[in-house]
Amino acid sequence: MSEQDRTAVGFRAGLEDDAxxxxxxxxxxxPGPRSVHHRAVDPSLGAATVAVHGGTYEDPVTGAVGTPVFQTSTFLLDDLSYSAFERGATRDVPIYTRYGNPSQWSVQEKAAALEGAESALVTSSGMSAIASTIYALTNNGSHIVTAYDVYGGTYNLMREDMPSAGREVTFVDSTDLAAVEAAIRPETQLLFFESLTNPLLKAPQLRAIADIAKRHDALLVVDNTFLSPVNLRPLDLGADVVVHSATKYLNGHSDVTAGVVAGSRKFVDRVWAQALRFGGTTEPLACYLLERGLKTLALRMRAHNDNAERLAAFLDGHEKVLAVHHPSLDHYPHQHLREDVLGGYGGMVAFEVAGGDDAALKFCSALRIPYLATSLGGVESLVSLPFNTSHCSLTTAQRASIGIRPGLVRYSAGVERAEDLVADVARALETI
Amino acid sequence: MRNGFSVSSSSEFVNEIRDDAREALFHYHATACFRPGRGLRAWTRPAILGRIKSARRFALDLADGWQDHPADPQPQEHTPLDLALAAVGVCSLKTAIAGGSARGITFDSIEMVVSAEVQPQEEDFLPTARVRRIAYDITTRSDADAGLIEEVTRQILDRSPNHRTVKDTTELHFHAGERELGWSPAAIPAGASGGRTVRRHVKWISGTQFESAGLDAGGCRLPLRVDEAKQFAGVDWAPNPQEYVVLALAAELASLAAREQEAATGSAGTWSVHAHGLLDLRGLMLVDPAAAVGFQTIGCTVDRPAGLGADEADRYFRTAVERSALVELLALPHPVEVRLSSDERETLRAAAGR
Structure with missing residues (x-):
């Protein structure tokens, strides 16, 4: 066991200055912040190994194998604390849980290792991560480019909050590179896209968009919620920062609301400072749950990936299904994704049943395994209809204009046995 | 936090630019536009701070020096010279605070009166007044002994970018579209003395935030705010000292070019001038002894008025450049005198520059 030191690695170097x-x-x-007790794993190890071991707090007192829950809002002050205050290095010493807590550092280290990042930040929700990132990385007078079909919460932030915050936003088709580049202005600071969109699973060409961003001195932020770092690592493709709703695959058990930001220490420190002011802190107990969930991320993603592919294959060509949206299918329009992904495409399948929204409602009520609920990424399958949930504020025509046609079903495959999910869907389709 | 500065962030930046020089190169941009009947306006444009862009949205209505009401007893608009002097004063104090923070000094206050002796306006009444010499009267209160404060404050003579630009010879370039316009700076007449003195008070607030107010009767006495981008320790409260330099230069040249056209033809069109400059932070921070300290590679590009021929526009703009007080202030070396007071005690009378 290592000698006790609660500060982040590298913090003490700044105390020796005789400048x-x-x-x-x-x-x-x-990298970090992480203390000497937080396990730093070899980044060349596989995601399954990193997910289990990355960031684990190896307690020097008890020898506990699992990370203890540091359920405290504040920490004893000492000379190191005072030095951190004086030098503006309060992210590096546990002082107050809104600033940092060893439980948070464990989750952050694990998430950073999975995304191939220097640093990560865990926040109280995915929207907390997104809002803190956007505010931190832009200034008054800046311009942001994002997708017109970005997640509803992000869309609302962009449309309803950015103008009054002095940021202008242009919404584009994220799969149209020419449109992305044409939207860039001299004051464009940020491009924000999702690695896989909701609910139609469109895949922007992140490598090309990263090149566009660099050419214009802008930053690329990617919401990687739908794929998880097991399937795609946006930083490897040129993104500057990755955000997640950790509520979904990262936690995976539908029992925690949290978010993650990952990237260089330079950028994540800025987002940390913003989140600190916004108050998007993650409670230690939630960190414990999230870290425990993350340990099985690779295992779970394999099941999600396989189940969604099996469902997509079954649905594609079914007489009562008009269209299926899934990257594994031959007719999927964004084939570049196959070169970018590491393991699969996640658990989401979107499909249109014959008979429109009434038939979709009937289909959903006939399903026996998945819960009818929003969200995704949990071990249990979930199903919902965009027309009466995420996209209910749009008219039928508006929905059609963005590809959401009547009868569209959003099915988030969990980790149940694939045969059971397929049989359940087959039975439900027979009822419409 | 010491003096509102994160010493840790400064340290991280120093080591970042030691490893990657491109992160030390900060490009600042501004545009000014003179419109007949509507006056002179200048605004900042996005800055490139290393590899990061910072949208910078600050705009100022400025006194053009010839179209504004000459008898206004309480002018509400600053002149380009006001901006330039504030830029020089704040940059010097900020350098002292940044260096002092690294050395562990906690300042209670630091302020300055920056004064410039200027010649009377030119006889042919181009609205510019050439600076002949500059003085800083700096007053500090801190927890450090007077010797250390004196040492740190004297370091601004070597390390403050805007101060060095004023004190040293600096290259300036001017373009009309893609064409570079040749020009020759007017030499400072030997022994020339100023006709009046322009004075500004510069006061540190916290971190990178400053205010500067005019002290002269008849001048604009409204405070100018100065800050840094939030990507560089600031809070986006105001333009930074280098942005004030390019704002001032663009504004003076737009105004002078319009005035020259008006003098020659009886009317002036709309003149826009885009100015930029480069700050290499390796100089200020002594990371690379070969790196320039001063705000450098300063250049301006003019957009001529609609309907005005290129040759004629070039002529007016070149005249504006050659008669500009700010071009001369930035391009040629100027003597600077520094006087330091620490608490109640006058401790230093140091002559600096030439």
């Missing part, structure tokens, strides 16, 4: 001028300052940005 005559700025060039004498020694502190560098370090």
């Amino acid at each position: 005559q001028w700025l060039n004498d300052l020694k502190r560098r940005r370090n």
Whole structure:
């Protein structure tokens, strides 16, 4: 067991300064924050190994194998705390849980390792992660480019909050590279896209968009919620920052609301400072649940991936199904995704049943296994209809204009046995 | 936080630019536009701070010096020279605070009166007044002994970018579209003395935030805010000292070019001038001794008025450049005198520059 030290690795380097001028300052940005007790895994290990071991707090007192729950709002002050205050390094010493807590550091280290990032931040929800990131990385007077079919919560933030915050937003088709580039202005600071869209599973060309962003000195932020780092690592494709609703696959058990931001320490520190002011802190107990959920991420994603592919294959060509949207299918229009993904496409399948929304409602009520509920990424399958949930504020014509036609079903495959899910769907389709 | 600065962030930045020089290169941009009947307006444009863009949206209505009401006893608009002096003063104090913070000094206050002796306006009444010499009267209160404060404050003479730009020779370039316009700076007459003194008070608030107010009767006394981008320790409260330099330069040239056209033809069109400059933070931070300290690579590009021929526009703009007080202030070396007071005690009378 290691000698006790609650500060982040690298923090003490800044305390040795005997600076005559700025060039004498020694502190560098370090990955993390993580203490010597937080396990740093070899990044070349597989996602399954990283998910289990990354960030685990190896308690020097008890030798506990699992990360303890540091269920406290505040920590004892000492000279290191005072040094952190004086030097503006309060992310590196546990002082107050809104600033940081070893439970948060464990989750952050694991998430960062999975995304191939230097640093990560865990927040109280996915929207907390997204809002903090967007505010932190843009200024008054800036311009943002995003997708017109971005997640509803993000869309509302972009449309309802950005104008009064001095940010202008242009909404584009994220799969149209020419439209993305044409939307760029001199003041464009941020491009925000999802690695896979909701609910139609469209895949923007992230490598090309990253190139566009770099050419224009803008940052690319990718919401990787629908794929998870097991299936896709946006930073490897050129993104600057990745965000997640950790409520979904990362936690995976539909019992935690949380978000994650991952990227360079430089950027994540800025998002941390913003989230600190917004108050989007994650409770230690939620961190414990999230870290436990993350340990099985790779296992769960394999099941999600397989189940969704099996469902998509069954549905494609079924006489009562008009269309199926899933990247595994030959007619899927965004074939570049196959070169980018690492394991699969996640658990979401969208499909249109014959007979429109009434038939879709009848289909859903006939299903016996999935719950009729919003969200995704839990071990249990969930099903919902965009027309009366996520896209209910749009008219039928507006929905059709973005590809959401009557009868569209959003099916989030859980980790149940694939044969059971397929049989259940087959039986429900017979009722319409 | 010391003096509102995160020493840790400063340290991380120093080591970042030590590893990657491109992160040290900060490009600042501004545009000014003179419109007949509507006056002079200048605004900042996005800055490129290393590899990060910072949208910078600040705009100022400025005194053009010839179209504004000359008898206004309480002018509400600053002149380009006001902006330039505030930029020089704040940059110097900020350098002292940044360096002092690294050395562990906690400042209670630091302020300055920056004064410039200027010649009377030119006889042919181009609205510009050439600066002949500058002085800083700096007053500090801190927890450090007077010797250390004196040492840190004297360091601004070497390390403050805007101060060095004023004190040293600096290259300036001017373009009309893609064409570079040749020009020759007017030499400072030997022994020339100023006709009047322009004075500004510069006061540190916290971190990178400052205010600067005019002290002269008849000048604009409204405070100018100065800050940094939030990507560089600031809070986006106002333009930074380098942005004030390009704002001032673009504004003066737009106004002067319009005035020259008006003098020659009886009417002026709409003139826009885009100015930019480069700050290499490796100089200020002594990360690379070969890096320039001063705000450098300053350039302006003019958009001529609609309907005005290129040759004629070039002529007016070149005249504006050659008669501009700010071009001269930035391009040629100027003597700067520094006087320091620490608490109640006068401790230093240091002559700096030439």
